Amino acid sequence: MTYPKLRVGLIGAGRIGRIHAETIALHVPSAIAVGISDFNLSVAQEVAGKYGIPRVTTHSEELLSDTSIDAIVISSPTETHADLIIAAARAGKHIFCEKPIDLDLSRIDSALAAVEKASVKLQVGFNRRFDANFRRIHEAVAGGEIGTPHLLHIVSRDAEPPSIAYVKSSGGIFFDMTIHDFDMARFLIGDEVEEIYATGAVRIDPEIGAAGDLDTAVTLLRFRGGAIGTIDNSRKAIYGYDQRAEVFGSAGAIATGNAYRNEAVISTAREIKRDLPLNFFIDRYATSYIDEVRAFVDAVLNNRPVAVSGLDGRIPVAMAAAAYVSYKENRPVKLAEIAA
Amino acid sequence: MTYPKLRVGLIGAGRIGRIHAETIALHVPSAIAVGISDFNLSVAQEVAGKYGIPRVTTHSEELLSDTSIDAIVISSPTETHADLIIAAARAGKHIFCEKPIDLDLSRIDSALAAVEKASVKLQVGFNRRFDANFRRIHEAVAGGEIGTPHLLHIVSRDAEPPSIAYVKSSGGIFFDMTIHDFDMARFLIGDEVEEIYATGAVRIDPEIGAAGDLDTAVTLLRFRGGAIGTIDNSRKAIYGYDQRAEVFGSAGAIATGNAYRNEAVISTAREIKRDLPLNFFIDRYATSYIDEVRAFVDAVLNNRPVAVSGLDGRIPVAMAAAAYVSYKENRPVKLAEIAA
């Protein structure tokens, strides 16, 4: 069959860039990666060799000026995202960009304006929306299975804290970790948050506190429609990556558990037990990384709306900013204060 | 065997009073109910007849002045508790009193002072501490099974809202419903709360709002030791009484589910399902109502500390007051503001 394939350029060959390269090579027959760039040439070459990508460069501009390329996948460091989106939009490329777009709302706004002006598509990499568990909650709420939502509880705990170097450059727990849960909260409830109260603590590692960050946080969300949500974050769940949610509504509730390598239950003289859940986000969300890129390619090829828009990329950053102010000043903060 | 039995007088023959009468008659061989009082004589007579209680009266004073009575179980309306505690203490009776002691902290303090002066025992009826699930969490935390606690989440949802008449006289959701969860939070974490932020909504029934109350509430607790807790309350869980908790700590987590009438799982062409959880607090907490009275009788007969002290009765009232102020003023409130 000779339908046209979407021709993709990849910017960034780090951990996430590799995942996207593998996805396009193995799991998206309707796309082909034709070039990859990274500041580190040998890293780009290794990924290109592994997945048969013909063009390798250290200059992303070369991919942007390649008129044979239809779409760009941006997996470079966060501080480069906004400028790359602007450049790619001006070059007429459709864009898949890892989250966050930026930590600064005005830079996000510039990027979104460029996208709008160029009439290209932009999808932001909130991959968890494609996870089977969270998608099922979304469907239940959207489809009315549990009635009007009243309460939301998200548990989001990493298995291990990141390095202190990473913590220092991360923008803090609300921008780096809770941001996923802010997106998830909007996705699950299908409504916007109007007020946030956030608190937190340093419970895992004093070094994280010394770096000016928290490792434990609880955020309370008030949605416009009246639902109330809470988010539990910890940087270290000793039993492994813990990613769950529950929505309670007028007609019922839906709750998800973690993902496991097997379903075996072992009964011994001491306990009834099972093996630990999948411990690494790449294992837990393996399918969602594939499905988000499939959805993006599909949206471009068929000119359909993307699943996670530029605005979906902007709002969680505003929520993180509100949470940060709330924590610092120990008071509820309206999103209107931040995002006006 | 002819060991001495604790001779008990029961004040109040309503719903909870009957439970205590049945408990003493059937499940506490070391106690005997020798009298019961209620404003409504026929109600008291019916309970007395059913459980073989020889003395029936409409005047609780008669029981307090009966020198053959060792201990009093107070199940009368809340507004009578403090005065009855004071009178019973002065009469030298040990006291089991339903919660709350009172909604006014100064009246509670008067009652506790009377108890202290008389050197009698006072146990408050926070029965959920005796529930097997919550007790297991308490043991896990106290025994270090999950390390230092970092996060707590309590789900506490009724199956049906109370009558509007009840709502109007209840003191509001924080005093009437969340008060159990405030006690539970202290019991599970083994620490005191220093700051509370509470929010809420009317989601179930506008009549509840018209009565000046909420039917949905979320409360955030900061403990002295650094743990953070959230409490989800709703007056109406359509699938039934929903009472769960989870504590997350440095060495693991412990979470409990609801209680069910059976463990059967049914697979059909449409779903894999089980029957609804126990729907009524008297069914769900049947054993805990027995065990709290056993513990009280045991504490008196063996002169041991009671399981739920007068102070344990006072603090949740202060927490409810703080939550109420927090909700009204939409700001975090330190317990020291209230309970000083």
Added chain:
Amino acid sequence: MTYPKLRVGLIGAGRIGRIHAETIALHVPSAIAVGISDFNLSVAQEVAGKYGIPRVTTHSEELLSDTSIDAIVISSPTETHADLIIAAARAGKHIFCEKPIDLDLSRIDSALAAVEKASVKLQVGFNRRFDANFRRIHEAVAGGEIGTPHLLHIVSRDAEPPSIAYVKSSGGIFFDMTIHDFDMARFLIGDEVEEIYATGAVRIDPEIGAAGDLDTAVTLLRFRGGAIGTIDNSRKAIYGYDQRAEVFGSAGAIATGNAYRNEAVISTAREIKRDLPLNFFIDRYATSYIDEVRAFVDAVLNNRPVAVSGLDGRIPVAMAAAAYVSYKENRPVKLAEIAA
């Protein structure tokens, strides 16, 4: 209230006799125990003292000739059951008899004939029929929730093997242990078994083999209506008493788990675990021991059919005999060979 109470005489004050005495004293307001007999007078006296039973004797005949007694509960050793049933029937008493009625079918037939002639009621103590889990399966099958039953699987494993002395006098695993499961199979499927194939092994304790018995057995049942069942037995499940069943049918399946002291799930660095199931049959089946006696008393007072008839007592003995022949001769055995 002054409705007449059923006046009960208890024969046997051993482990099960005590349970029935406690049940009548505490949990069946419509019955009263007026006498108890045991070969061991002091044992009978102790139980009588504890539960306020006025008459104590070493001669069961005294209870049978007491015209004030309406019904007899037989909890004496198996070899006395048939004669006691006959004597009680002749004395016009209604009878609750522990299982098995006897290990010999002709003696059972004599007992049942006496019961029929006297027109008294006889209920046999297959208490597990009153367990909430097994009753739920029964209801699902009887009510058509899973369609026509095709397959049955029963898991029935003790926590600890009995003493070798007990093994020697027990009649063997099929008569002593599987007999419960034979009754359960009939109760769950609602049909009669026509052929049995049984096999077994000595896996737990060679002493049990030396005593001529098995400690592990698997029995395959063919029901008249075409359903097929298997029963897994072991004398020693190291994780505790294991009592489950599953019925699979044309419209679905229903399966039950074990019973647990609590619903807590603990996540640690090594596993996700819960505490062991209830380990002792008296804990696991506590409610069923109460409910079977309530049902018996109710059947007598209201002249309704008993829940577990004499024939229900006879058939599992025939099934055990067939299983034993099958095991000995290693061939399928038709029940008609045994029970004709």
Added chain:
Amino acid sequence: MTYPKLRVGLIGAGRIGRIHAETIALHVPSAIAVGISDFNLSVAQEVAGKYGIPRVTTHSEELLSDTSIDAIVISSPTETHADLIIAAARAGKHIFCEKPIDLDLSRIDSALAAVEKASVKLQVGFNRRFDANFRRIHEAVAGGEIGTPHLLHIVSRDAEPPSIAYVKSSGGIFFDMTIHDFDMARFLIGDEVEEIYATGAVRIDPEIGAAGDLDTAVTLLRFRGGAIGTIDNSRKAIYGYDQRAEVFGSAGAIATGNAYRNEAVISTAREIKRDLPLNFFIDRYATSYIDEVRAFVDAVLNNRPVAVSGLDGRIPVAMAAAAYVSYKENRPVKLAEIAA
């Protein structure tokens, strides 16, 4: 990287052949499919086009005589397997062959003799051994986690019966369906079966009976080491593909559940429920189809023993033959009768 890849020829482009073609194209970087044959040329061409396989033919001999091909994957109809194994072995190709090798033991023996003579590797396609759930049981038993195995129970139920045409050519339920469970029984217990008793019924569709087959079967296995197993088979589980197992041993038990598309639990006014399990064997065993081919390629490239040997392919056929005789003659049948 330029390590040599295993060059594979695919015989058969039907349902399973496509799965293997996709696996080699997408999931086994160390192998490459260089040719594919099928009686139906257009089917072979379609698969070749989709996965970039250069050579397409209707004659499998062309692949066998292609000296550039290292290994053959046989996914053609069962009756061709033995001859193809013999031809491939003579051509010096390593062989991956779908199960069963044949339904006739002497033809299997001829094939295995050819393999042995040619000193090539042969792996049989019992893919379920690579399923994470069953592998976990295998590891638990092999690693002593549950002590010495005493009892095994396998539930293996299809979601839908095959067509009557398929039933007629399938060799019957024991050869077509239970054969997987015979392999699984050996794999899980790590021991050989010495005696089988099988029974069955027509419960789902009288047409299956008219075709001389059963749609419901229960098989009892006695292992040499003393363990006893049962296998529950049905052609139609209305709630979906049902594939579970439990092994009980001296130190505990291990049991597995089904696989689900999500872990969401939904609470409604009527029940607590979850979505149905994965309904199709290709979904349920997707990963195992990949992992078995990876293991085969790895065994060839590194000259290691294959995971599922020719003998592993032969023994379940002998077990099916014994089960069939047992069913026909309604007696336990020793494997030695069949496989001598």
